[in-house]
Amino acid sequence: MRHWWWKIAAIALLFTASVAGLYIPLSPALVHVSPDRFGAGLVKVQVTGYNTRFHSDVAVRLENGGDTFCPAQVEVLDATHLELTLVVPAGLREAMTDLVVGDLRYPGAFYTKGGGEGFPAMDCGDAIPVEEEQHFTFPNRSILYESIRNLHFHVPMWFTMVALMSLSVWHSIKGLGSNSLEHDRAAVGAVDVGLWFCALGLLTGALWARATWGTFWTNDVKLNGAAVTALIYLAYLVLRASVTDPAKRARLSAIYNIFAFALLVLFLFVVPRINAVDSLHPGNGGNSGFSDLDLDNRLRIVFYPAVAGWVLLGLWMADLRIRMARLSEQLDR
Amino acid sequence: MRPREILTLLQLEVALDLRQRAAWGGLLLYVVSAVYVAFLAVRSVQGAALWNALFWIILLFAAFNALSRSFQREEGGRQLYLYTLAHPRSVVLARTLYNAFTMVVLALLSLLFHSLFMGTRALEGAAWGPFLLAVVLGAIGLATVLTLVAAIAARAGNGIGLMAILGFPLVLPLLLAVMRASKLSLDGVAWSVVGNYVLGLVFLNVITITLAWTLFPYLWRD
Amino acid sequence: MDLLHIHPILLQAAPSWLEQSLHGNGKINVVVAVVGLIVLGLGLWMWRMDLRLKRMEERQPK
Numbered sequence: 014m015r016h017w018w019w020k021i022a023a024i025a026l027l028f029t030a031s032v033a034g035l036y037i038p039l040s041p042a043l044v045h046v047s048p049d050r051f052g053a054g055l056v057k058v059q060v061t062g063y064n065t066r067f068h069s070d071v072a073v074r075l076e077n078g079g080d081t082f083c084p085a086q087v088e089v090l091d092a093t094h095l096e097l098t099l100v101v102p103a104g105l106r107e108a109m110t111d112l113v114v115g116d117l118r119y120p121g122a123f124y125t126k127g128g129g130e131g132f133p134a135m136d137c138g139d140a141i142p143v144e145e146e147q148h149f150t151f152p153n154r155s156i157l158y159e160s161i162r163n164l165h166f167h168v169p170m171w172f173t174m175v176a177l178m179s180l181s182v183w184h185s186i187k188g189l190g191s192n193s194l195e196h197d198r199a200a201v202g203a204v205d206v207g208l209w210f211c212a213l214g215l216l217t218g219a220l221w222a223r224a225t226w227g228t229f230w231t232n233d234v235k236l237n238g239a240a241v242t243a244l245i246y247l248a249y250l251v252l253r254a255s256v257t258d259p260a261k262r263a264r265l266s267a268i269y270n271i272f273a274f275a276l277l278v279l280f281l282f283v284v285p286r287i288n289a290v291d292s293l294h295p296g297n298g299g300n301s302g303f304s305d306l307d308l309d310n311r312l313r314i315v316f317y318p319a320v321a322g323w324v325l326l327g328l329w330m331a332d333l334r335i336r337m338a339r340l341s342e343q344l345d346r
Numbered sequence: 347m348r349p350r351e352i353l354t355l356l357q358l359e360v361a362l363d364l365r366q367r368a369a370w371g372g373l374l375l376y377v378v379s380a381v382y383v384a385f386l387a388v389r390s391v392q393g394a395a396l397w398n399a400l401f402w403i404i405l406l407f408a409a410f411n412a413l414s415r416s417f418q419r420e421e422g423g424r425q426l427y428l429y430t431l432a433h434p435r436s437v438v439l440a441r442t443l444y445n446a447f448t449m450v451v452l453a454l455l456s457l458l459f460h461s462l463f464m465g466t467r468a469l470e471g472a473a474w475g476p477f478l479l480a481v482v483l484g485a486i487g488l489a490t491v492l493t494l495v496a497a498i499a500a501r502a503g504n505g506i507g508l509m510a511i512l513g514f515p516l517v518l519p520l521l522l523a524v525m526r527a528s529k530l531s532l533d534g535v536a537w538s539v540v541g542n543y544v545l546g547l548v549f550l551n552v553i554t555i556t557l558a559w560t561l562f563p564y565l566w567r568d
Numbered sequence: 569m570d571l572l573h574i575h576p577i578l579l580q581a582a583p584s585w586l587e588q589s590l591h592g593n594g595k596i597n598v599v600v601a602v603v604g605l606i607v608l609g610l611g612l613w614m615w616r617m618d619l620r621l622k623r624m625e626e627r628q629p630k
Contacts, residue, residue: 020618024611031607035600038591064591159589189564237522244515251511256502265498268561272494273516275557279550280519329614336621343628 020329026322033315034165039158040150041065043112043119050124053103058084058123060095060114063153067095071115074137075099077125078106083137104129116142152309156225163221165315169323170214171239176324177207177331178246182274185267197263198342200270201253202335204246210327211243238281245273348436355432355440362419363448373412377456380404385463394469394532401460402525405453406488406517412452413492414509416445417500434566438493438558445489453485469532476531476540483547484524490551491516494558497565523547 045061067089074081084097095114105125112122151161181203188196218239219229230236252269256262363370384400391397428437461469492513499509527543590596 020615024607027611028604028607031603032600035596035603063589159591237518241515241518244518248512248515252498252502252508255504255508261501264564264567265502268565269495269498269512272557272561276491276516276519276554279553326610326614329618333614333617333621336625340621340624340628 019325023322023325023329026318027326028322030165030315030319030322034162034319037315038148038150039064039153039161041117042153043114043117043122044153044155044158046112046119046122049122051099051101052126053101053105056099056101058097058099060097060112062093062095062114062117063158064093064150065114065117066092067114070141071095072138072141073097073112073114074135075110075112075123077110078127078131080106080131081134081137082132083135101125102132104132106131149311151311160221160224161312163217164312165319167214167217167221168316169320170210170217172320173323173327174207174210174214174242177203177210177327178242178274178277180328180331181207182270185270188263188267189271194259194263195339197259197267198338199335200267202338203331204249204270206327206331206334208243208246208250209330211239211246215239215243238277241280242277245277249273348433351432351436352440352443355436356444359440359444363444366419369415373408373452374455376411377404377408377452378459380407381456381459381463388464391464391467394472395529397460397464397469398525398529398532400464401457402484402521402528404460405456405485406521408452408456409449409485409488409492410506410510410513412448413445413489413496414499414506415496416441416493417497418505429566434563435559437566438497438562439555441497442490442493442555442558445493446486449485449489450482453481457481472532473534473537473540474531476537476544477528479544480524480527480531480540480547483544483551484520484528487520487524487547487551487554488517490554490558491520494554494562494565497562501565520547520550523550 041062041064043060043065044063045059047059047061048056051058069089071087071089073087073095074083082099082102084099086098088096088098090096106127106129108124108127109121110123110125112119154161181200184196184200184203188194188200218236222231223229249266249269253262253266256265381400381404384404388396388400391400492509495513495516496509499505499512502508523543523546527540527547530543531540590599
């Protein structure tokens with residue numbers, strides 16, 4: 014693998030994807046209302062937006078079960094804060110009321126006691142978009158908010174690990190058929206680097222989980238898969254450590270590698286399709302693969318290059334590792 | 347497929363086992379002791395979840411114990427003799443089948459002891475048919491996965507310790523499926539839901555046996 | 569009617585992270601610079617390692 018172009022490509026892709034992943038702003042959204050429950054009557058509500066630019070003639074309305082009512086007064090405190098004075102009508106139909114500011118909707122923003130008959134609809138003016146120019150932005154999802162950027166860093170770790178482990182299995186298969194130890198060296202080198210990416214994936218995932226789900230670890234099918242993968246390849250290293258004869262070591266570890274990889278593929282990609290597993294991972298619930306994440310095209314434009322960059326980088330690291338092992342073995346002779 | 351060869355090998359396995367009956371005794375004692383320790387630790391099992399979890403954990407370690415010896419029963423010279431006589435694929439099939447049979451027997455006996463000590467109060471309203479099916483399939487699954495792992499560990503010269511390390515992550519997905527299926531059937535859930543897991547388990551067993559069948563000849567060359 | 573008497577707890581202020589996003593106060597530039605530097609530094613390190621290995625491989629007797 015002496016051609017240098019793919020190595021430059023690795024760094025270039027990684028650089029642009031990482032910078033873009035951090036720089037591109039999130040799209041504006043309404044994120045907080047206070048208070049978030051009221052009954053009929055007069056109430057003042059504070060609305061907080063994220064990356065919004067509220068202007069003085071923003072149109073605000075509240076929607077409840079198909080009926081609309083408007084705030085009596087809208088005060089724009091600054092680009093991201095509004096204060097609404099509401100006279101809430103008595104006939105509220107449903108329990109949850111949506112808040113619509115310009116073209117931004119906050120579904121279920123308010124809890125209101127439903128059970129009414131409805132009320133005469135009001136016309137609150139046209140929905141002028143909150144921002145004049147449309148920039149390129151990332152989706153702004155509840156729970157995730159800015160941490161959605163982690164998509165470009167955490168998920169490629171797994172793609173890279175899978176690529177490296179696949180490379181390792183391929184070498185194991187070739188190694189069983191041949192007599193040289195070259196394939197064995199490649200197999201273990203790929204596993205070494207792959208395990209590092211597995212560790213990074215677990216750590217970054219734990220941090221992200223703590224921030225969004227509140228806990229470092231949970232009983233989720235993807236996390237179980239990650240744990241099993243780590244255990245399998247650590248066991249692979251233990252197996253190699255217990256056999257001293259190089260030829261035997263190559264053969265035994267190749268057999269374990271192939272067996273384990275096949276079962277792993279079954280577990281990671283097939284089992285989730287057989288039973289409908291629910292999971293905390295966004296968009297998961299029966300599929301695997303990255304269509305999982307309910308990917309938006311705006312995210313994909315940065316995500317695919319990020320994956321490509323990290324995979325190429327991982328392969329480069331494995332290449333360096335394998336060459337180093339080969340050289341040190343030659344030097345030992 | 348050489349059915350006659352496999353049949354002969356199976357008879358060999360039975361003969362070896364009969365000669366080492368003490369091993370079975372040891373195994374059962376292991377299970378009883380483990381169940382008793384669990385009983386002392388827990389005293390009364392309130393829910394089906396805990397009952398099920400303890401059952402499978404104990405069975406898992408008993409499986410490691412039972413299967414690690416399957417490739418260490420004949421000494422080196424006799425193994426070489428076996429190698430010249432029988433095709434390695436027959437050997438692995440025969441061993442796997444016999445191990446599966448061993449595991450099923452072990453699982454049912456383990457279930458018996460478990461029920462005796464832990465009581466069956468936690469199991470009101472259980473669907474016994476699906477539960478027994480899940481137990482049997484799980485036992486067979488453990489055998490299919492762990493037979494090849496035992497062969498690898500035996501070749502590496504390290505017995506039960508290495509086998510547990512190598513086998514545990516491979517067996518984990520199987521255990522997850524089997525524990526969920528058995529827990530669901532203990533809760534009395536309908537067959538339609540458990541059926542999915544059962545199908546998955548059967549599928550897994552088939553694939554594992556095929557893999558072992560493919561890979562074993564490389565292991566046997568020594 | 570009890571919803572009219574708003575419980576004080578419900579009048580929560582917006583969470584602090586909303587007010588302090590790195591994008592909002594321009595500090596994202598520093599983060600991007602740091603990450604960019606790390607990526608380029610990693611690339612440079614690997615490039616040099618690659619060249620070093622290549623030189624050692626060429627010195628080996630075939």
